[in-house]
Amino acid sequence: LLYQESEANRRNTLYTDISNYIRQAAAQFISGELDPETDYESYLNTLKQMKLEELIQIEQAAYDRMY
Secondary structure, eight states, rough: OOHHHHHHHHHHHHHHHHHHHOOOOHHHHHHHHHHHHHHHHHHHHHHHHHTTHHHHHHHHHHHHHOO
């Protein structure tokens, strides 16, 4: 995908932080450190606070420009 300069800068920041958090949380869910029954809502709320929706919008805009 091709990003506008402002999108690319924002995307890089968001993507790095969010992907690191997802990898860390996945390892914690797998190891049992986090419980899917009790910790999943907190996981989703953290992703929301980290602006996952904004990252998705940036990705969608770049995708839309291609097609």
